[in-house]
Amino acid sequence: MVAGRDTIAVALSWFFWLVTTNPGVEEKILEELDRVVITQTVGESGEEQGIFSSIEELNKMVYLHGAISETLRLYPSVPNEPKQSMEADVLPSGHAVGKNTRILVSIYSMGRMEEVWGKDWMEFKPERWISERTEGNNIINDAYKFAAFLAGPRSCPGRKIAFMQLKNIASCVLRRYKIVVVDDHPVLPLPSIMMFMKYGLKVRVLSRKPENK
Numbered sequence: 700m701v702a703g704r705d706t707i708a709v710a711l712s713w714f715f716w717l718v719t720t721n722p723g724v725e726e727k728i729l730e731e732l733d734r735v736v737i738t739q740t741v742g743e744s745g746e747e748q749g750i751f752s753s754i755e756e757l758n759k760m761v762y763l764h765g766a767i768s769e770t771l772r773l774y775p776s777v778p779n780e781p782k783q784s785m786e787a788d789v790l791p792s793g794h795a796v797g798k799n800t801r802i803l804v805s806i807y808s809m810g811r812m813e814e815v816w817g818k819d820w821m822e823f824k825p826e827r828w829i830s831e832r833t834e835g836n837n838i839i840n841d842a843y844k845f846a847a848f849l850a851g852p853r854s855c856p857g858r859k860i861a862f863m864q865l866k867n868i869a870s871c872v873l874r875r876y877k878i879v880v881v882d883d884h885p886v887l888p889l890p891s892i893m894m895f896m897k898y899g900l901k902v903r904v905l906s907r908k909p910e911n912k
Contacts, residue, residue: 703857706776707864709893712900713774714767714869716886717823719878719902724825728763732874735759751867760866765825767865771847772816773823778807778894780849806846807894815844877905 718725735756782802789795796802813820842850848858855861872878881901889897
């Protein structure tokens with residue numbers, strides 16, 4: 700969890716920006732949370748007991764899972780991955796690679812390729828991650844297509860923990876608060892090892908309870 704601190708923070712920044720600038724997606728996430736999250740109350744105060752959702756509830760947040768996957772497709776926390784071949788080899792594409800050749804894998808570019816994701820690759824579309832054949836289940840995408848967590852023997856062992864953290868924090872915030880990006884605030888990626896926002900994310904935080912505006 701400590702190792703994923705900055706990558707989680709970066710992913711959440713882009714997630715809240717994408718969700719708040721796509722109100723239709725935000726509405727669907729809130730509808731899903733209303734269905735799957737069980738709110739416990741204490742006495743007559745109406746205050747929620749506990750903050751985080753259970754594992755069972757997290758597993759039912761299919762649309763939220765898709766929204767987070769879309770965020771990582773468009774804005775992967777680690778946009779590039781350098782590799783070096785130990786021996787000469789031939790890639791599946793047919794390209795020959797010599798021994799000790801350095802290769803830079805652009806995960807950011809892979810998430811924006813029309814031949815991989817289709818003509819709607821620019822759209823923030825959580826639905827692309829949800830199976831139409833099996834209602835309620837996320838699509839298990841090819842890790843070599845969605846490489847935000849790498850693939851094969853070098854795939855990130857913290858992938859499931861990362862999704863649990865992201866879904867828990869996102870659901871806690873969105874259920875309680877409406878995030879509004881400040882007008883004219885520039886949102887640009889900062890070229891770096893991780894894809895931070897160049898100027899951060901300046902927002903107004905509004906309570907969803909009318910009495911606490």
